[in-house]
Amino acid sequence: MKSDFKFSNLCGTVYKQGNLVFTPDGNSILSPVGNRVSVFDLVNNKSMTLPFEMRKNIITIALSPQATILITVDEDGRALLVNYPRQIVLHHFNFNEKVNDIKFSPDGKFFAVTHGKQVQVWRTPGFNREFAPFVLHRTYTGHYDDILHLSWSSDSKFFLTTSRDMTAHIYSLVPTEGFTHMTLSGHRDAVLGAWFSKDQKAIYTVSKDGALFHWRYATVASILNQEESDEEMEESKEVEEETKPADQVRWRIQERHYFLQAGAKVKSCAFHQDSNLLVVGFSSGIFGIWELPTFTNIHTLSISQKKIDTVAINATGEWLAFGCAKLGQLLVWEWQSESYVLKQQGHFYDMTSVAYSTDGQNIATGGDDGKLKVWNTVSGFCYVTFSEHTSGVSAVEFAKQGQVVFSASLDGTVRAFDLVRYRNFRTFTSPSPVQFTSLAVDPSGEVVCAGSMDSFEIFVWSVQSGKLLDVLEGHEGPVSSLAFSPTGLLLVSGSWDQTARTWDVFGRKKVVETFKHTSDVLAVAFRPDGKEIAASTLDGQISFWDVEDAKQTALIEGRKDISGGRKSTDRVTAENSASGKCFNSLCYTADGTSIIGGGNSKYVCIYDIATNILVKKYQISMNLSLDGTQEFLNSKKMTEYGSKDTMVDDDDQSDLEDRLDNTLPGTASGDLSVRRTRPEARTKCVRFSPTGRAWAAASTEGLLIYSLDDTIIFDPFDLEIDITPDSVLETLEAKEYLRALCMSFRLNEKNIIQQVFEGIPPKDVELVAQDLPEKYLERLLKFVGVHMESSPHVEFHLIWVTRLLMAHGRYLRENRGQYQTIFRTLQKALGSVKEDLASLCDANQYLLKYIITQCQKSSNSSMEGIQQNLLSA
Structure with missing residues (x-):
């Protein structure tokens, strides 16, 4: 078995905290998910997670206007x-301060970063040949409290900053003649956003208490001229003549x-310069759209039960993105048609269980929040x-x-859900209320079994009738696991x-056979x-x-293999x-074979059964914001009152609703966003894909998917010195199709195999399939199953599959155990092609x-013409 599994995607979580960023074309959105960044393609309906990890949870991100450079900053100010196009980390940097906002200038040559009470402007790497990737342009001062927001003017010459000190400041990127640093004051609460209008003749500021100020660069007289009548104009002129300083332009x-x-208070806001639209999210879960400068309310809608933490607008101003950290929600709303472009939400609490469908195309997950979600492995979305x-x-x-998907719950029910009609069509219960902790379904899908926690019994139901068939007694402890x-x-x-x-x-x-262990199973x-059973016990052993x-x-x-990681409150080292x-x-x-x-660890282990050797160990997360990811603790963080990591040091909780703690004393779970508890890095469930190409883990971070990547590795098969890419293509041109196909598999270069495979005429497929040696059969079927999903030649692949099964059906049946993963790969490919064709035909x-x-x-017209010709003849 190949063990070179690489991180592929993160499905179970769509948003954690931080800001959302649209790509310049407006078709994709970037969302911080813990210490990773996920990209959601809104046009092609796909999601992917960038392969790099940060040391802690990401708090803000910025994408350059050309979509070439992405900067991510975590809670400690490390960047x-x-x-972005190649998804490669170029440089590490530390701002040495908590960063609240970071923005690229519209021309892409500079980016501004909040640095406590100051603003630092840096040159964007790549525009000039420089020794260091980050070159500081200038540091700007003037605020008396932390800066919260940044925005640039359309010509990239000026930028605005807002702060908790209830003011907004205007800065010039370079010294400009006649320009002086200005302060805009008047708000009665922290200013959360400030923006220039497109013509730069107006400024709009929004404060936390729900006030919007419209600023103009003019004199008092000019403003009064617009608002007052003729009589008031004369009075203002007299006042203007008496007070000369009021005539200053500001x-x-x-x-x-x-x-x-x-x-409700304002929690997030965004402004679109081209259309003069202001979008504001409130702590009540309501958002509104206003047109400026007339302040006309276009739309108001409640989209969440919790506060809206971030708002983003795409380049055209048609799509609005909202993020809710408490619920883990990500919404993209098209305000003109009033419809959702994207509506995704992960599990509110921990994910507890995972199951793959038979073709490996869907994953079902269950969580502590009582929800059952089904995810598509290709798109990465919950449907x-x-x-x-x-x-x-x-x-x-x-x-x-x-x-059909079955689920067992602690509420004392086992439910069956139909994935064709999306409904709960069966509910199984026990005669007396119990809590179900394990579940098993027989391969035919006719019988479902569930194990209880409190009565130590196993209940057996018929799926067709919903009746209880049998109750299996004998265990003297909670039934922890079941398997058919x-x-x-x-x-x-297992109990x-x-x-x-x-x-x-x-x-x-x-008949009941008992296998005794030295610890809890x-x-x-x-x-x-079906000839062997594996059981894991509380002492870290796996018995076969x-x-x-x-x-x-x-x-x-396995205890030494899975051991690792130290909590912030541990008094002993990770080794002990x-x-x-x-x-x-x-x-x-x-x-x-494995x-x-x-x-309860940050590690996932894969063992080879024949030799009982650890093949590979995967660390599910490098996130230091989680407990149990560090091997050594920093003694500087230990105080007489405990670790600093468990102390509340967030100044944002100034509102009463943010400071209220409704959790029970001593609980380590619940509303983790209110109580200062660090979630622990652990894996609740792991499952291998039936195709053997991937495995999934339900972890604290979400649903992690690891898959094989064979495109980079050169893995020849019976290679000889005379087999080269040129010789393979020469054999193909000579129309020796079978020999060319076998040579390409021995070379094992994907592009050469694809070129030879597609170069065989459909009429010769039957002869090539009949004469194909059996040792190449597995590789050819595997290639067809993988290539079918991305190739437009549907009929050509179906001809190959049909001819190969007809020619080698008896051999495949005798060795079906060896070819089980290949059959499931083909089934998955055929299913995806069928879905694509069905959706295309429906559209x-x-x-x-x-x-x-x-x-x-x-x-009909041609037949009528023929008949007329016959009659005339």
Whole structure:
């Protein structure tokens, strides 16, 4: 089995904190997700997570106007300079201060950064040949409190800053004749935003208390001339003559407006210069759109139950993006049509369980918030959420070729959801209320079993009728895990009573075999061939048992492998804090040669079963904002009152609603955004994809997906000295298709294989498939399954699949265990192609009907012409 899995995507979380940024074309949006950045393609409906990680949670990001440079800054002021098109980190930098905002100038030559009470302007790397990537242009002072917001003028010559000191300041990038540093004061609360109008004749400032000030660069007299009548004009002239200093030209308040949202304060705001639109998000979850300078309310809508933390507008002004940190929500709203472009939300609390569909195209996740979500692995989006459960979901399983998903919950119900009609069509309950902690579905999807926490029983229901078929008794502790054998004849259960048991659910004798362990059993799993059982225990061991002989065949001591990480409150080192480190979840690979395990640790381990050797160990997160990611603690942070990491040092909580703590005393979970608790880096569940190309982990950060990347690695197969790319292409030109195909697989270069594969005429596919040696069959089927998803030649691939299965069907049937992952890869590819064709036909059904009717008309007219010619003859 290949072990070079690389981080691929982060699906379970869409927004954590910080600001949202649209790309210059307006088709994608960048969202900070913990210490990573996710990119959501709003046109192609896909998401991806950039491969780099920061040391702590990202607090602000900025993208250059040319979309070439991305700068991300974390909570400590450390920054990364990233080449955005290539997704490569170019440089590390430390601003040595908490950064509240960072903005590129419209021409892209400079970027401004808040630095406490100061503003630093730096030159953008790449415009000039310089020794250092970051070159400081100038530092600007004048504020008396932390700066909150920055904005540039359209000509990149001036910029505005707002601060908690209730003022806004105007700065010039370079010394300008006749310009002096100006202060705009008058607000009664912290100023959250300030912007120039497009013609730079007006400035708009928004404060936290809901006030909007419209400033104009003029004299008092000119402002009065516009607002007063003729008589008042004469009086103002007399006043002007008496007071000469009032005739000075300066920025003055022309109008004051108020949003009048009772009991709600402004939390975020954004301004679009081209269309003069102001978007404001409030603490009540309401947002509004106003047209300036008339202050006309265009739209007001409640989109969330919590405060809106950030607002962004794309380049055309059509799409608005909103982020809500408490709910983990990301919304993109098209205000003209009043419709959602994107509406995504992760689990409110921890993700507890994961399950892959049979084709590996969908992933179901359950969380402590009682929600069941289904994610598409290709797009990375959640396309359906079920919230029927009233308590945390403890286990999920797919059945019926991925069309049905089952979930077990602590609310005492097991529910079956239809993924075709998106409804809960069955609810299974026990005679007396219990909490279900484990779930298993037989391969046919006709029987579902669930294990309880309090009665120590296993309940068996019929999916068709919904009736309780049997109650399996015998365990003396909570049933922690259940798994059906691939043949569907045996059910294995693991319990805290230090035993794992196999049950003959369908047999009349009800034979029970007991496998005794030295500690509590936390997870069990069947090998894909159904002949072996793996069980993980509380002491960090993984035991392997032969099903037929009921004997232990192997033992893996995994505590040292999974141990690691130290909490901020630990009194012992990471090496000595191995207690409690164990595997809470197990899963075999698709070929059954390896096993993957994860638990209360930052590590996920993959073992080779034949040799009992650790193949690879993955660290799920490098985020120092989480507990358990550091091996050594900094003694400087330890005080007589405890660690500084657990102390509240955020000055933003100045409002009463932010300072209220409604959590129960002593709880480590709940509303983590209010209580100062650091979430712990751990893995609740790990699952391998049935295709063998990826695995997923439900972690504190979200749903992490790791997949294979074979494009860079040169991995030849039976390579000889005379096999070169030129010789392969020469053989193809000589029309020796079978030999050219075999040579390309021996060279194992993807572009050469693709060129040879597509160079074989469809009429010769049958002969090539019949004469293909069996040792190349696996590689060809694997290539067809992967290439089919990205190639437009649908019929060509279907011909290949059909001919290969017809020619080698008997061999594939005899070795179906070896080719199981290949079959699932083909199934996934065929399913995705079918969905693409179905959506394409649905979108163009009227055009297709028109073409068909036109063809029928032309054929009828040609038949009539033939008949007339025959009659005339």
